[in-house]
Amino acid sequence: MSDTNKKTVLSCIQPTGDMHLGNYFGAVKNWVDLQSDYDCVYGVVDYHAMTMPYDVKKLRSNTWELITNLVAVGVKPENLFVQSLVPEHAELCWIFNCFCGIGELGRMTQFKDKSKKNEEEQSNKFISAGLLDYPVLQTADILIYKADYVPVGKDQEQHLELSRNIAGRFNHQVGQEYFVLPEGLYTETPKIMSTADPMRKMSKSAGEKHYISVFSDSKRIEKQIKSAVTDTGEVSEKMSAGVQNLFMILKASGDTISHDQLMDTYRDGNLRYGDLKVAVAESVVKMTDDFKVRRAEISADKKQLKSQIKASSADIRRKAQETIREVKDLVGLLNVRF
Ligand code: ADP
Secondary structure: OOOOOOOEEEEEEOOOOOOEHHHHHHHHHHHHHHOOOOEEEEEEOOOHHHOOOOOHHHHHHHHHHHHHHHHHOOOOHHHEEEHHHOOHHHHHHHHHHOOOOHHHHHOOHHHHHHHHHHHHHOOOOOOOHHHHHHHHHHHHHHHOOOOOEEEOOHHHHHHHHHHHHHHHHHHHHHOOOOOOOOEEEOOOOOOOEOOOOOOOEOOHHHOHHHOOEOOOOHHHHHHHHHOOOOOOOOOOOOOOHHHHHHHHHHHHOOOHHHHHHHHHHHHOOOOOHHHHHHHHHHHHHHHHHHHHHHHHHHHHOHHHHHHHHHHHHHHHHHHHHHHHHHHHHHHOOOOOOO
């Protein structure tokens, strides 16, 4: 972040471990691309990762792992910050809690879904207040940088609306249009399905065979693609979900020439699924090989990455501190500098 003429885009991701093709094509690649047109602020949101049951021994290493992976695929380190290194997010969250109704939070479908999942999967059925409050912290993540745009998928639309409501209520209460209401940035991103079961989304939570990790070795990637489910035996005029998914991965990974040729063959009724799988595997392996090389370089000098992230978080934090100072003034809190 720095170019004042550009609009600010804010986006965050939770450090929950491995990065798969769904995360990359569905979210992270977009982050990389947006960097040329916008001032981008990207958060690795470790406070958010605490809202669901998690392993305290893994959170820190997952955070570094995700940062390494993001930089390896092309996110600029100067655009990245770690949420807990900018504690003003939590401070603004508290202030916003006082501008948000309990009822509004209870209506969030993501809260309903996740708390149901917790109830079903956990013996103690624990649902944290953090999970309920998550969208308020998200509002703070966005507004603390006065972001103009937030890239959103359908699942986050309701949260963005809540952010706009909180910002509006805040502005009304303090008697000025202090916060700009953030807008969604609706970029076309593909939804990648599991190659083992193309009716369900590629996802870590569905288990190992349901996702292809961007950083796993080429042999495994090839094996997973070559054993992809193509059709279920039903004769249909329509392209099956599995074949559609393979075509989508082929295009997204950059081999548009093979994509178009194989699509023509499909239309002529002559496509051999084996050929499609070979093309997809080659294209994905080629793309991920570059990422792996970059990741190895970064991992060889972890100290450098750590100091870069410390510096970028400190830099980004200055903006957050400025907002907090102004907000405290506006809401009537003491604003003493120690
Ligand atoms: P997972 O479900 O594997 O745990 P997350 O829920 O942590 O993944 O998602 C992180 C980001 O990746 C989100 O922006 C989400 O929309 C995107 N994403 C996850 N899975 C897919 C997928 N299969 N296709 C497209 N985007 C995805």
